[in-house]
Amino acid sequence: NRVARALIERGLGAEDLVAVAVPRSADSVLAEWAVTKSGAAFLPIDPTYPQDRIAHMLSDSGAPVGITMSSVRGDLPDSVDWLVL
Incomplete structure (x- = not known):
């Protein structure tokens, strides 16, 4: 609920x-659920994709906004305002 409110x-x-760039885990499901609760749609991005493909x-x-984890944030482009869990 907190992520949805954010x-x-x-x-x-x-x-x-x-954009949801969270490695497959319970956190990835929760991030997608938070996006759904906000009313927006999510774009799943596998953080292991090549950087040019992600870009x-x-x-x-x-x-305009993405959700990610601090462990993979450094590999993601800065073109999106990332909300780091």
């Missing part, structure tokens, strides 16, 4: 897209 406070809701996915989707 997304809503950033102005996200219906018809918005949030293309983010630019092509236009997602």
